[in-house]
Amino acid sequence: MRKLPLENIRVLDFTLALAGPLVSLWLASLGAEVYKVESRTRLDVSRRMRVDASGNMIPTGDPRFGFYEQPNHSKRSITVDLTVPEGAAAVRDLVKVCDVVVESFAPGVMDRLGVGYKDMRRLRPDIVYFSLSGFGQTGPYSSYRAFGHIASSFGGVDNLTGRATGRPASVGSTLDGVCSISGVLSTMMALWHRFETGQGQHVDLAMSEVQMCMIPEAMMDYLMNGRVRHRDGNHDDVFAPYGTYRCAGQDAWIAIGVTSDEEWRGLCRALGRSELADDPRYADGAARWKHRAELDGLIEQWTRTRKSWDLFHALQKAGVPAGPATTTVDLTNDPQVKARGMLTTIHTKRGEPIVVQRLPARFDGEYLDTPEPAPLFGEHNAYAFHEILGLPLERVHAMETGHVLW
Amino acid sequence: MASVLEKISVIEICHGIPGSFASKLLGDFGASVIKVEPPLLGDSVRRMGPFLHDLPGPDRSGLFLYLNTNKRGITLNVNTPTGAEVLRRLVKRADVFIESTRPGTLEPLGLGYDALHALNPGLVMVSLTPFGQTGPYRDYKLCDIAAYNVGGLSMVMPNPEGPDHAPLKAGGRLANMLAGVNAANFAMAELLTRRTTGEGAHIDLAEFEAAIENMSRFLTQYSIDDEIPTWPREAFFAAGEAEPCKDGYAFLFFAPEHLFSRMARLIGKEEWARDPDYVVQATRRAHWDEIEAVIQVWTKNKTKYEAMHAAQAAGVPCAAVNTIAEIVGNPHVQARGIFRETDHPVAGPLRYPTGPFKMPATPYSLRRPAPTLGQHNDEVMCGELGYPRTELVKLRQAGII
Numbered sequence: 001m002r003k004l005p006l007e008n009i010r011v012l013d014f015t016l017a018l019a020g021p022l023v024s025l026w027l028a029s030l031g032a033e034v035y036k037v038e039s040r041t042r043l044d045v046s047r048r049m050r051v052d053a054s055g056n057m058i059p060t061g062d063p064r065f066g067f068y069e070q071p072n073h074s075k076r077s078i079t080v081d082l083t084v085p086e087g088a089a090a091v092r093d094l095v096k097v098c099d100v101v102v103e104s105f106a107p108g109v110m111d112r113l114g115v116g117y118k119d120m121r122r123l124r125p126d127i128v129y130f131s132l133s134g135f136g137q138t139g140p141y142s143s144y145r146a147f148g149h150i151a152s153s154f155g156g157v158d159n160l161t162g163r164a165t166g167r168p169a170s171v172g173s174t175l176d177g178v179c180s181i182s183g184v185l186s187t188m189m190a191l192w193h194r195f196e197t198g199q200g201q202h203v204d205l206a207m208s209e210v211q212m213c214m215i216p217e218a219m220m221d222y223l224m225n226g227r228v229r230h231r232d233g234n235h236d237d238v239f240a241p242y243g244t245y246r247c248a249g250q251d252a253w254i255a256i257g258v259t260s261d262e263e264w265r266g267l268c269r270a271l272g273r274s275e276l277a278d279d280p281r282y283a284d285g286a287a288r289w290k291h292r293a294e295l296d297g298l299i300e301q302w303t304r305t306r307k308s309w310d311l312f313h314a315l316q317k318a319g320v321p322a323g324p325a326t327t328t329v330d331l332t333n334d335p336q337v338k339a340r341g342m343l344t345t346i347h348t349k350r351g352e353p354i355v356v357q358r359l360p361a362r363f364d365g366e367y368l369d370t371p372e373p374a375p376l377f378g379e380h381n382a383y384a385f386h387e388i389l390g391l392p393l394e395r396v397h398a399m400e401t402g403h404v405l406w
Numbered sequence: 407m408a409s410v411l412e413k414i415s416v417i418e419i420c421h422g423i424p425g426s427f428a429s430k431l432l433g434d435f436g437a438s439v440i441k442v443e444p445p446l447l448g449d450s451v452r453r454m455g456p457f458l459h460d461l462p463g464p465d466r467s468g469l470f471l472y473l474n475t476n477k478r479g480i481t482l483n484v485n486t487p488t489g490a491e492v493l494r495r496l497v498k499r500a501d502v503f504i505e506s507t508r509p510g511t512l513e514p515l516g517l518g519y520d521a522l523h524a525l526n527p528g529l530v531m532v533s534l535t536p537f538g539q540t541g542p543y544r545d546y547k548l549c550d551i552a553a554y555n556v557g558g559l560s561m562v563m564p565n566p567e568g569p570d571h572a573p574l575k576a577g578g579r580l581a582n583m584l585a586g587v588n589a590a591n592f593a594m595a596e597l598l599t600r601r602t603t604g605e606g607a608h609i610d611l612a613e614f615e616a617a618i619e620n621m622s623r624f625l626t627q628y629s630i631d632d633e634i635p636t637w638p639r640e641a642f643f644a645a646g647e648a649e650p651c652k653d654g655y656a657f658l659f660f661a662p663e664h665l666f667s668r669m670a671r672l673i674g675k676e677e678w679a680r681d682p683d684y685v686v687q688a689t690r691r692a693h694w695d696e697i698e699a700v701i702q703v704w705t706k707n708k709t710k711y712e713a714m715h716a717a718q719a720a721g722v723p724c725a726a727v728n729t730i731a732e733i734v735g736n737p738h739v740q741a742r743g744i745f746r747e748t749d750h751p752v753a754g755p756l757r758y759p760t761g762p763f764k765m766p767a768t769p770y771s772l773r774r775p776a777p778t779l780g781q782h783n784d785e786v787m788c789g790e791l792g793y794p795r796t797e798l799v800k801l802r803q804a805g806i807i
Contacts, residue, residue, distance in 0.1 A: 003598070003599050003602065003603055004599065005595045005598035005599040006598070012738070018623075024478050026591070030595055045662070063630070063631050064410055064627055064631075066623060066624075066626040066627030066628075066629070066630045066631070067623050067626075067627060067631065069626055069630075070622060070623040070625075070626035070627075071623060076596075096555075098556055104648075118455075128443060135628075135738060136742055136764070137764075138741070138742065139738045139739055139741040140738045140741060141718075141738040142738075143535040144714075144718045144723075144725075145721065145722070145723040146723060146725075147659050147661075147723055149645075149646060149657055149659050149723075149725075150657065150659055150723050150724070150725040152726075153590065153648070153655075153656075153657040153725040153726065153727045153728065154725040154726065154728055154733075155582075155728070156728050156729070156730055156733050157576055157577050157578065157579070157731070158648065158657065158727050159577070159654075159655075159727050159728060159729055160576075160577025161574060161575075161577040162566075162574060162577075163567075163574075166566075166567070167566065167647065167648045167655065168648040168655055168657075168727045169563075169565065169566055169574055169648075170564075170646075170647070170648060170657060171563060171577075171580075172563070172564070174559060174562060174563045174576065174620065174621070175576060175580065175620075177584070177619065177620035177621075178583065178584055178587065178620070180578065181584070181587045181588060181591055181619075182587055182763055183760045183763065185431065185590055185591050185593055185763075186763040186765060188591065188595060188598060188766065189410045189411065189435055189593040189594065189602055189765065190410075190765060190767075190768070191598065192410060192411070192594070192597065192598060193765075193767065193768050195598075195601060196413070199767055200767075201765060201766055201767035201768070202766060203763060203764070203765050204763065204764040204765075204766075205762070205763040205764070206763075206764075207740070208725075209742065209744060209761045209762060209763070210761065210762040212733060212739075212744060212761065212762075212764040213760075213761045214578060214580060214583045214762075215577060215730075216468065216469055216472040216473065216578075216759070217455075217456060217468070217578060218577070218578065218730050219468075219472070219759055220456055220468025220469060220471065220472055220758075221455075221456035221468060221730075221731055222730040222734060223468070223745070223756060223757045223758060224456060224458045224459070224468050224753075225456060225458070225459060225460065226731075227456070228729045228730055228731045229730065231577055231716060232573065233572075234572060234574065234575055235549060236549075236550075236551070237455065237456075238454050238455060239549070239615045242549070242551060242571060243551070243572075244551065244555065244560070244575070245572070246572065249670070251569045253529060253555070253560075253572055253573060254550040254555075255552045255554065255555035255556070255560070256551075256552065257549035257550070257551050257552055259549055261797055264484065271737070291591070304663050305695045305723050307572075312556075316543070316546045316547065319547065320547070321547040321548050321549040321552045322552050323548060323551075323552035323553060323554075323555040323556025323557075324555060324556060325555045325560045325561050326555065326556055326557070326558045326561065327558070327561050327574050327629070328558070328561075328624050328625050328627075328628035329617060329626060329632075330558075331558050332625060332628060332629070335541075335542050335543075336537055336538075336541045336542055336543040336614065337618075339540065339541035339542060340538060340540065340615070342615055342618070345442075345629075348711045352630065353629070354626055354629050355626055355628075355629035355632055356622070356626055357618065357619060357622035357626075359592075359619075359624065360586065360588060360612065360618065360619045361592045361609050361610060361611040361612075361615070362538070362609070362610040362617035363541075363592075363596065363607045363608070363609055363610075364607050365607055365608075365610070368595075369777040387794070395607050404623050
């Protein structure tokens with residue numbers, strides 16, 4: 001078994017919903033022991049559960065529990081009501097034997113609950129404390145409420161998304177992932193620093209700021225030239241032809257981008273129009289840019305009667321960068337996905353087979369992680385508080401019935 | 407204050423965005439990065455705009471300047487035996503090597519993982535390619551929009567135009583950037599493992615798989631319930647849209663029921679806040695046109711920032727849909743110190759975004775701007791590898807540097 005980078009690292013995970021849990025998911029996949037802190041008083045919406053009058057967890061009937069199972073696989077679950085003093089105290093006891101805290105509450109919430117960075121550092125001086133928020137831990141807007149759409153709006157991506165003549169289209173949770181993986185990088189770097197020096201720190205990730213780092217073309221055009229870029233659908237600011245073209249059938253599309261004269265000649269061959277390669281209207285990148293609207297029409301005339309997957313292979317054979325707009329059905333059955341083996345089937349704790357994706361890189365030919373099913377609600381209360389912290393089992397049960405581990 | 411990766415050295419020999427972004431992230435947090443470019447023309451990104459004052463030049467590409475902060479630069483034609491030997495000597499003493507050549511091209515040059523690992527068993531080598539080192543698509547090519555689509559991202563982004571229109575890609579080149587962050591992550595992961603094992607690894611990262619990772623929860627859900635494979639395209643969530651203000655747009659978000667009620671009160675519709683037909687998302691959709699019309703009455707007589715502050719004061723998540731100018735001029739962004747200026751020998755003083763996160767003990771540092779082409783040939787090849795100056799002359803005349 002390949003050694004994992006975060007074996008012997010214990011994480012206390014206060015994140016809920018999507019962006020935060022994707023951070024702790026990576027940490028779990030890299031070998032860390034991740035304790036997801038849940039509570040009946042603050043359910044993770046992705047569990048698709050609600051609490052009845054007796055405190056039982058009942059499914060809401062929303063069948064989309066895959067949105068819980070995937071971001072939270074390989075984690076453990078403890079239930080703690082942080083709003084009661086004994087709950088916060090229990091978590092503070094646990095942090096003494098933890099290396100990392102990850103949280104995604106609005107700035108200030110963790111402090112008010114008594115489990116903020118200062119509280120945790122007092123008990124574990126070298127704690128790596130990672131906070132994910134919309135606007136950051138400091139600054140005039142730090143208390144502003146944020147979700148994915150708020151970050152992508154404020155961060156500049158939404159204004160660059162959508163057609164030139166239309167409204168901005170929000171990328172929303174599509175880009176939660178780029179914020180999450182940035183958070184993983186910062187957490188690993190903070191752990192590296194702690195291994196080197198013994199020093200922890202409070203890492204502050206603002207989702208809107210991650211977005212600002214991901215759009216350098218527009219950023220630098222303004223910073224260098226004072227120019228405010230506008231959205232332009234699926235077009236590129238450098239290359240033409242470039243876009244997403246309709247294919248035969250229902251809601252089928254292929255994305256094509258020509259980034260060199262050689263690729264243009266390849267596209268002409270694939271189109272069966274080799275004579276276009278010598279046509280001065282399209283012979284070089286500048287000419288193609290000038291006539292891009294014409295080229296889009298020409299290309300779509302060709303694609304609209306053909307299947308997107310046939311076009312994909314034909315274009316690739318001709319050396320043209322292209323990709324069909326894939327659906328979940330396509331990807332689940334895709335030959336490359338199957339050959340690589342990134343997707344794997346595991347069984348949830350309730351015995352249902354589900355497909356999950358392993359971390360997307362092979363190390364010496366193998367994907368790193370071996371996914372385990374997502375935990376049942378509060379499944380590891382006894383493990384965390386009795387086995388690790390040494391509280392007697394009766395005490396743990398009393399804390400559960402007493403609505404502390406709740 | 408410390409530089410977190412100050413003990414780490416990186417060699418990066420990539421065209422385009424993903425590999426350059428990966429080594430930039432490591433360099434921005436302290437690693438010593440050497441970027442290796444082909445002689446004369448350099449990285450293809452040098453020829454991509456935006457250009458400073460719209461005057462093209464190899465050191466005037468804003469994209470290149472941003473993606474290559476904190477790196478030294480050398481030129482090298484690794485397709486020559488001498489060039490390959492120089493690269494081997496550099497990689498032998500490095501911790502991380504990032505490359506994105508077509509699978510199979512490095513081995514004949516003596517630059518494949520096996521050869522490099524023999525020279526440097528602790529080497530962390532990241533090969534970042536469109537579809538990975540193996541599989542039926544391994545020789546296929548991608549550009550950002552193709553990666554975004556084949557990786558499943560375009561079909562999971564709700565499109566306000568509906569499924570009769572082409573799926574939209576996110577603004578910018580997000581698939582490329584995603585691949586870059588992933589590459590930095592995996593290099594970092596192996597550096598951590600190497601602390602205990604002493605061994606490196608060959609990391610095979612596909613831009614295709616990095617994109618899929620961003621939407622794989624939909625694959626998980628599809629494996630449970632194949633009734634709804636493409637629901638994001640057809641679904642409509644009645645959770646918020648960019649709404650027109652006096653000076654652009656503001657986005658109000660209210661998917662959860664309690665937020666909808668708050669928003670309803672904000673726009674003067676107390677009765678909707680108490681009506682389950684409006685509050686519950688499943689039934690709210692049928693009322694969307696009516697709801698949006700009233701929201702727009704509220705937003706249209708305000709600037710985007712008036713809307714943002716008023717909504718936030720009422721506990722409703724709301725943001726101005728910012729242009730870049732608005733971001734740079736924003737008081738919160740300024741208080742956060744997102745932009746940092748440095749001088750460049752050709753482009754002059756310019757501001758760059760810092761980030762993408764704040765680490766107070768080991769902050770982002772802007773130690774040097776992007777290199778000019780071959781700027782550090784002397785410093786690296788003579789000063790560090792020990793080649794005499796006369797050798798540089800020969801190498802230049804032979805087209806090797």
